[in-house]
Amino acid sequence: MNRDSSTLKSAIIENFGTPCAVIDLDVVERNIKRAQTLCDNAGVKNRPHIKTHKSPLLAKMQIAAGAQGITCQKLGEAEVMANNGINDIVIATNLIGAARSGRLAVLQKRVPLKVCSDNLFSLTAYSNAAREADRPLDVMIECDTGQKRAGVETPREALALARVIKEDPILNFAGILFYPSQDSWPQTQIFLDEMVKGLSYLGYQPGIVSTGGTPNFSNIGKLLGATEHRAGTCIFNDRMMIEDGFATQENCAFSVYSSVVSRSGTERGILDAGSKTLTSDTGGLQGFGLILEYPDAQIHKFAEEHGFLDLSECANKPTVGDIVRIIPNHVCVAVNMFDKLVAVRDNQIVEVIPVEARGLLV
Amino acid sequence: MNRDSSTLKSAIIENFGTPCAVIDLDVVERNIKRAQTLCDNAGVKNRPHIKTHKSPLLAKMQIAAGAQGITCQKLGEAEVMANNGINDIVIATNLIGAARSGRLAVLQKRVPLKVCSDNLFSLTAYSNAAREADRPLDVMIECDTGQKRAGVETPREALALARVIKEDPILNFAGILFYPSQDSWPQTQIFLDEMVKGLSYLGYQPGIVSTGGTPNFSNIGKLLGATEHRAGTCIFNDRMMIEDGFATQENCAFSVYSSVVSRSGTERGILDAGSKTLTSDTGGLQGFGLILEYPDAQIHKFAEEHGFLDLSECANKPTVGDIVRIIPNHVCVAVNMFDKLVAVRDNQIVEVIPVEARGLLV
Numbered sequence: 001m002n003r004d005s006s007t008l009k010s011a012i013i014e015n016f017g018t019p020c021a022v023i024d025l026d027v028v029e030r031n032i033k034r035a036q037t038l039c040d041n042a043g044v045k046n047r048p049h050i051k052t053h054k055s056p057l058l059a060k061m062q063i064a065a066g067a068q069g070i071t072c073q074k075l076g077e078a079e080v081m082a083n084n085g086i087n088d089i090v091i092a093t094n095l096i097g098a099a100r101s102g103r104l105a106v107l108q109k110r111v112p113l114k115v116c117s118d119n120l121f122s123l124t125a126y127s128n129a130a131r132e133a134d135r136p137l138d139v140m141i142e143c144d145t146g147q148k149r150a151g152v153e154t155p156r157e158a159l160a161l162a163r164v165i166k167e168d169p170i171l172n173f174a175g176i177l178f179y180p181s182q183d184s185w186p187q188t189q190i191f192l193d194e195m196v197k198g199l200s201y202l203g204y205q206p207g208i209v210s211t212g213g214t215p216n217f218s219n220i221g222k223l224l225g226a227t228e229h230r231a232g233t234c235i236f237n238d239r240m241m242i243e244d245g246f247a248t249q250e251n252c253a254f255s256v257y258s259s260v261v262s263r264s265g266t267e268r269g270i271l272d273a274g275s276k277t278l279t280s281d282t283g284g285l286q287g288f289g290l291i292l293e294y295p296d297a298q299i300h301k302f303a304e305e306h307g308f309l310d311l312s313e314c315a316n317k318p319t320v321g322d323i324v325r326i327i328p329n330h331v332c333v334a335v336n337m338f339d340k341l342v343a344v345r346d347n348q349i350v351e352v353i354p355v356e357a358r359g360l361l362v
Numbered sequence: 363m364n365r366d367s368s369t370l371k372s373a374i375i376e377n378f379g380t381p382c383a384v385i386d387l388d389v390v391e392r393n394i395k396r397a398q399t400l401c402d403n404a405g406v407k408n409r410p411h412i413k414t415h416k417s418p419l420l421a422k423m424q425i426a427a428g429a430q431g432i433t434c435q436k437l438g439e440a441e442v443m444a445n446n447g448i449n450d451i452v453i454a455t456n457l458i459g460a461a462r463s464g465r466l467a468v469l470q471k472r473v474p475l476k477v478c479s480d481n482l483f484s485l486t487a488y489s490n491a492a493r494e495a496d497r498p499l500d501v502m503i504e505c506d507t508g509q510k511r512a513g514v515e516t517p518r519e520a521l522a523l524a525r526v527i528k529e530d531p532i533l534n535f536a537g538i539l540f541y542p543s544q545d546s547w548p549q550t551q552i553f554l555d556e557m558v559k560g561l562s563y564l565g566y567q568p569g570i571v572s573t574g575g576t577p578n579f580s581n582i583g584k585l586l587g588a589t590e591h592r593a594g595t596c597i598f599n600d601r602m603m604i605e606d607g608f609a610t611q612e613n614c615a616f617s618v619y620s621s622v623v624s625r626s627g628t629e630r631g632i633l634d635a636g637s638k639t640l641t642s643d644t645g646g647l648q649g650f651g652l653i654l655e656y657p658d659a660q661i662h663k664f665a666e667e668h669g670f671l672d673l674s675e676c677a678n679k680p681t682v683g684d685i686v687r688i689i690p691n692h693v694c695v696a697v698n699m700f701d702k703l704v705a706v707r708d709n710q711i712v713e714v715i716p717v718e719a720r721g722l723l724v
């Protein structure tokens with residue numbers, strides 16, 4: 001059998017139509033192994049962020065390859081993972097909505113979670129949830145070292161929260177969570193050192209010291225005292241990671257197969273993949289995705305179900321009916337648009353993997 | 363019982379958590395009635411675009427209020443609607459992926475559809491699908507009058523396609539589909555007049571002449587010969603429609619309830635609604651959504667599950683734990699992020715409506 005990419009394209013359109021989200025499992029496995037090796041070599045545990053794939057099956061592949069556990073960004077993601085037998089879960093955000101709805105308590109009763117906080121309000125909500133669950137809850141302090149995301153901005157604030165956790169009868173102080181920018185590693189070290197010193201005065205251990213981000217694999221091992229790294233994108237990679245230098249096209253496991261559905265006008269065309277397929281998230285790049293067959297074509301605008309192609313730079317232009325593969329700018333948000341991923345190996349369809357933890361309210 | 367918005371907020375967070383997608387059914391009903399009246403007064407049929415809500419229940423409310431049928435943008439949407447008994451469906455795009463996968467034929471066998479084309483490739487695919495279904499298929503010609511979307515750019519091309527349809531033994535020429543910009547109404551009239559004249563030389567009737575878009579309600583009735591209008595957004599409205607002048611805040615039926623989860627830094631804050639909730643689609647506006655309680659707060663950036671608030675212009679700043687209601691810039695893409703909508707009336711939860719036609723591949 002001729003297992004080439006055009007045979008696969010025919011199989012995809014005949015079995016599923018377009019647009020279709022496809023992952024290459026051979027590339028996925030290599031990417032999982034690469035992230036694990038990078039963590040192993042740096043002496044930190046690997047706790048992949050499953051927000052990228054939202055699939056218990058893929059999370060289990062990461063754990064089988066050596067990951068300590070997983071990171072989630074929503075309680076709904078953690079629920080789906082726990083329902084599939086995964087029980088070492090960090091939820092890397094202030095879970096206020098989930099705590100107040102009672103769903104945190106319900107899950108905590110079943111699986112001991114590690115949650116994050118940067119304020120007294122979420123600590124109170126966690127304490128209530130832990131009492132409702134009747135099980136001590138591990139809490140990490142989220143710290144910010146310049147990204148201006150969530151996270152306390154000073155070690156002093158972080159220590160104050162650590163004390164509150166320690167004094168709460170049902171909360172455990174479990175560690176420190178950072179998401180440093182690629183160039184804020186030195187500030188992060190200063191923050192961590194002060195924090196560890198402060199904790200030691202109080203007689204506390206730092207616990208888990210977690211860093212995050214696929215781009216930060218370039219810094220892995222640099223933060224002395226770090227114990228874990230959580231990266232999401234690296235399981236699939238995307239155009240942002242190519243631009244970043246972390247990945248090449250060959251490392252990109254996810255693509256959207258799309259048909260050219262219109263070619264009105266000589267210098268333009270329309271794809272059947274729009275903002276409801278690839279999302280309007282540019283990731284700071286020009287255009288919305290890289291078309292592997294026509295790298296000089298630019299997806300310059302979206303309607304909801306249409307991608308607008310500027311073909312003026314293409315010597316060889318696509319025709320209506322052509323199927324193209326698009327590497328999205330930001331894979332995490334693109335995966336989130338699909339209920340299922342078609343998994344292939346060696347240009348053959350092998351499986352359909354549900355994106356189980358998507359579309360959830362909380 | 364005290365039915366105010368703060369009671370409703372408590373009920374939302376206790377029953378569902380945040381972020382939560384909420385629609386006010388009283389406003390929905392008024393919006394449906396308004397669109398119907400605008401069409402009735404202009405003497406055109408109303409064929410609402412269900413891409414906005416993707417819910418058979420809401421589509422049936424539109425039909426009960428007088429709509430002729432519905433418009434879909436994907437075959438998957440049409441499948442879900444047909445499964446719920448809706449049988450007058452226009453799919454307003456070249457359905458190449460769906461035709462080649464055989465799914466168009468399967469649906470056409472069950473429900474006679476009206477599909478659209480702007481090229482010979484999709485006409486051939488439609489002809490094959492109709493033969494497979496063993497049922498004649500209605501085809502409309504999609505025409506472009508300046509938006510540079512899909513659609514042939516000249517009446518001559520449109521007429522050539524109409525002839526191909528007429529000569530095909532199993533395709534029916536069913537009409538002409540436009541999506542004029544708000545200021546291209548005069549060109550659209552010229553296009554339509556030439557088209558009708560050409561069709562008449564060939565002995566054909568124009569059939570359905572369809573215009574589209576909620577903003578184009580301001581032009582409804584202006585295109586002589588138009589028979590139908592398809593508008594999506596008007597069932598919910600959004601910040602774009604407020605900016606456009608079509609809607610006020612009181613006409614906005616959909617909002618996302620979100621918790622303030624972090625207030626690190628004096629002039630900033632973090633919401634638990636990010637690009638996976640509201641999407642990165644700005645609709646050309648500044649910031650991502652209007653916060654009803656803090657209209658001077660700007661959602662200036664997104665992470666996947668976080669909205670970044672700039673509070674520098676807010677005299678009165680939100681605190682952690684506050685629940686806010688956000689009108690998205692573009693409601694059609696925001697609804698598409700949720701599996702269900704919580705429906706309320708008079709500040710009480712009355713129903714949970716599944717967004718049935720979302721997340722589908724084709």
